[in-house]
Amino acid sequence: MSFYTSLSGLRAAQTDLGVIAHNIANAETTGFKKSDTQFADLVAGGAASDPRMMKGIGVAVSAIAQNFTLGAVEQTGNVTDLAITGDGFFAVRGGESGQTAFTRNGAFMLDQGGFLHDGAGNRLQMIATDGSGNPGASGATADTRLPLVNAAGADLAGVTIGKDGTISAAYADGAVTNVGRVALASFTSPVGLRPLGNSKWEATGLSGAPQIGFPGAGRNGTLLSGALERSNVDLAEEMIGLISAQRNFQANAKAIDTASQLSQTIINLRT
Template sequence: MAFETAISGLNAATTQLDIASNNIANVNTNGFKQSRAEFSDIFTGSNLGVSSLAVSRGVRTAAINQQFDQGNIKSTNNNFDLAISGGGFFMLDDDGGRVYSRAGAFGVDRSGFVTNSAGQKLMAFSVDAAGQAAGTPTPLQIDTSDVAPQASSRVDVGVNLRATAPIITLPFDPTVAGSYTNSSSITFYDSLGKSHDGVLYFVKTAANVYETHLLMDGAELTPSAGATITFGTDGKIATPATGQVAYDAAPVPGATDMSLTLNYSGGTPTTQYGDTYSVNALDQDGYTTGRLASINIDDTGRVFARYTNGQSRLQGQLALVNFSNVQGLRQAGNNGWIETFSSGIPLVGVGGSARLGTVQAGALEDSNVNLTEELVKLIMAQRNFQANAQVIQTEDRVTQTLMNMR
């Protein structure tokens, strides 16, 4: 029996060596989770019914479990390098199958899909108009096409006009400095994305009354109604009641006629305070053609495409997954796992919700292998192997002694 017991010990020590060597081999594998062997004794019953004489018959490997504790997160210079801080896995499409991984080294293939080195596609939710994740996760595909231009139509003007400014009596003439009180430059864009130079002039014609003039490419635009702003004694706009001045459509060569509305009562309203003229806001809604400049991913996994014209487009939101029993997952290679009956069904959500961690872009999760600990395990496994081999040698000598008896 000692032979069988020692052999089981040798097998256990070999298993421990295999696991430790695999952990050590993957010490630099991103998202790798170390394994741990769990052993139990083999008990075959009592000797002649006397429990105190019961002897175990060796050891067996009861389970090999992976440890899903967090690895260190290190920064990189690639926005498509992703790490999960906390629980959860990335959901990947593997030719129609589902694979789950903590390794977040991704890139973009020639079709715009975000994939890892094994060609597995990163899954994401589509987003609705409010920017909320919706629907079923699908492979994330980055739209690399240019953003079409948008013609300017509305400008939010937030300036402070001087309450102490002198009244202007000269007829307005943009070439004569003394014929207006203040001015500000604005850039407009037509339907083709071409820029046009605009200048907004303010002329104080009476106490608390300012006349406005808008020029585009040197030509004055015609207001649809009055373009005079009246302030109350509190320094706020009294008229027009809406705070808006609209202009007739202006012809633009080769492009759609441009219709502009200036809003003086936006988020930063125009006022008349003190004796300092200041421009606090000049925001217009037009822009020229934009080319993809960068991809940014926030901590909830929302993927934004940034363009050269200052615009951004929400491309989707990463789908993260967790399981009731992560120990029940089965390894699939390429730093991935697949679900099993033991793991339970995938619990899908977005970063920062429920039991899911947050997403860190430009970072990767290191292996959680403790190299020093694994080297100690190697020594222990070696000693266990030597000790069990010694048991076999001892049993062999005892057997030889019995065989040599005359």
């Protein structure tokens, strides 16, 4: 039995090492959120078992929980780089797939069609304005697109994004047009989001449906233009966790070695 108990410890430590290695590898990934390995003990026994005689039979990984604490904000000077000061997520939609994902990575850029995208063809979602410049109903999103030429025929000269998410397009003739407001999504349980890679997540039944709103509303937080949120990985903390996981792995391996020696001693006695 000790073999299987220690084997479960080896597997759990190996999983922990993999999670820590993934965190360290993404210490410089914009918008990355670290994960923590959670364990649960295993016990053998039934309803009629004497609780004083029940023993553990190992450990299992109960969850790999994502940590959505805010990372450090770094100034970039690029007006289309956005950082969120609260718990919201940017909503991005694939230009070809139409799939909606959510991210904390606000490194957006303008393409030749006037769309704000993340460099991989996923377009930032906004809540569009009506003919009077007023935002439409919260929850209805559209691809963020800046007209390259205004009604007077002037070319697009620049863009500004306010703390409340207002996207303003400036033109060569001095005219300024409010295109819409950046849409932010919040979730009842962000830890239930399914990671997709590239600092993106998708909603699941565990996370709840996305609640689309404006920056500055509820817990979404405001926007910082010209800044990006760095990874929330603390390398010093991860290195301590790495040493602990390594020692845990070595201890379980030693326990297996000891059990093997005991078994060999018993075999030798019989022979």
